Amino acid sequence: MKDIYTLFRHSMAGLRVLVAMTLLLGLAYPLAITGIAQVAFPWRADGSLITAAGTHTTDAHDAVGSAIVGQVGDSDALFRNRPSAAGNGYDMLGTAGSNLGPNSSDLVASIERRRAEIAAREGVDPADVPPDAVTASASGIDPDISPAYAAIQVPRVARATGLAEADVRRLVEEHTSERTWGVLGEPRVNVLELNIAVRELAGS
Missing domain, CATH: 1.20.5 (Single alpha-helices involved in coiled-coils or other helix-helix interfaces)
Known part of the structure; x- marks a missing residue:
């Protein structure tokens, strides 16, 4: 008991x-x-939403996207994000990497295919295509690209928008963030914020 x-x-x-x-x-x-x-941090707490004018908003109806989520785009007048392995391209309901290892023939084939496509699109040598341009991030919705990937896109965006390459390159520099606290991560460019600045400068 x-x-x-x-x-x-x-x-x-x-x-x-x-x-x-x-x-x-x-x-x-x-x-x-x-x-x-x-x-x-109301803007961050509500999804880091941005309007077409490049201002922060907490109203989803006024937003054109989120600064922390990549977007699918195919316009020559805009910078492109890195590839996405999340469902139907930047699907926030399916955030994940591909889980393919470095010895995967599917991964190697997709990287080579992307490298050839990007080299042709940007008019550069395949060897000049940076790694983040041909590989998806672990989250699958990475909103940033490397300054190197942004740099090879400058001539195409300049031609399509009618802007001077120097002006487009300046926008890239203005939207490049350095390493967090000087040590974490790598320098990066937020594609949505950069594209908003490009469209504003081009008057479109």
Whole structure:
């Protein structure tokens, strides 16, 4: 009888801890963090949405996209994102990498195909196509490209928009972010923000 009572007492103690931690970590903590984010960083908390004028917004109806999600595009007048392995191209419901390893014949074939297509489109040697132009990111929705990939796209965008290459190159430089805190990641260019700036300068 004593053993049953001890088991019951321990089980109830465990249950109380489970309920308390569920309420604390599953309800109170997420609500607190969400509240702080909404007050301190409302634009970030609501999806980092951007309008056609390049301004931040928290209204999805005014937005043309998100600064943290890549977009599919095929206009010669705009910069292109890196490839996406997420469903139907930058599908936020299917964010993931391809999970193909370096020895995968499918991965090698897709990289070579992309390299040839990009080299032809941008009028450069295949050896000048940077790695991020032919490989998808781990998330599948990466909104950024490398300055090297942006650089080989400058002549095409300039021709299509009628802008001077120097002006387009200046926009790339203005929208290039350095390593986070000077040490994390690599320099990167946000494609959506850059394309908005290009269209604004071109008057379209």
